[in-house]
Amino acid sequence: MENFKKVLASLRPDILRFAKIQLRDEYLAEDIVQETLATAIDKHSQFRGDAGVKTWVMTILKNKITDYFRSAKHTVSLDALQEENAAIDNGYEDCFNDSGHWLLSASPRQWSAAPEDAECQKAFFRTLENCLKGLPEDTARIFYLREIMGMDIEEICSSFNITKDNCYVILHRARNGLRNCLQHRWFDLN
Known part of the structure; x- marks a missing residue:
């Protein structure tokens, strides 16, 4: 588990950069990245290795961002x-x-x-x-x-x-x- 946490820590800058670009809000991006990393740690046992860890974590992040936009009922005039x-x-x-x-x-x-x-x-x-x-x-x-x-x-x-x-x-x-x-x-x- 410690090795897995080190891998997650090494991925953090990349996923944070992605979240900042997508969300355009530094604090919101930080929050969603933290949620993403916490989910990855919680679901570590479900990681099957079909894809790389980075791909798996990015998928979690993308789902969290998508959920955010859905829940925000974001409308555009x-x-x-x-x-x-x-x-x-x-x-x-x-x-x-x-x-x-x-x-x-x-x-x-x-x-x-x-x-x-x-x-x-x-x-x-x-x-x-x-x-x-x-x-x-x-x-x-x-x-x-x-x-x-x-x-x-x-x-x-x-x-x-x-x-x-x-x-x-x-x-x-x-x-x-x-x-x-x-x-x-x-x-x-x-």
Whole structure:
């Protein structure tokens, strides 16, 4: 059990970083991470080893975050989302010609192959985290729930009290915002 607790302690920074990005509240993230670690210790005997300890603990964390959003009855007004996402949409009309194709000057550039070394990869993910922080709060949350946590669209819609169409628009805007941010903060620099 002591070895297991040491493994959990070594995982804490990673799961805390994930929780902070997802929840955007340092104190709430700390609380949920503590609950996650306590649950992992309590359920230690149920760990079968089918996946790694980190994967198992991250699954517990994702479930706790999902439970938080469900219990918070988090609702989003469509007007608020439209205002938050206006910044992402601004300027995109100038990227396309009359037929809807990318202008050469604005088209996405070819991104190089995946980062090869661990330090480069860590730097990339720090940049990605910073780009996520730059998205409107609910947009980032919805993106995380769908793309990182793998939550179903229907479940996200229910949690945020939004329609499927609205959810798809939010995800599209999140991807565009991340693409633009990563282009400027990572790919143009490397």
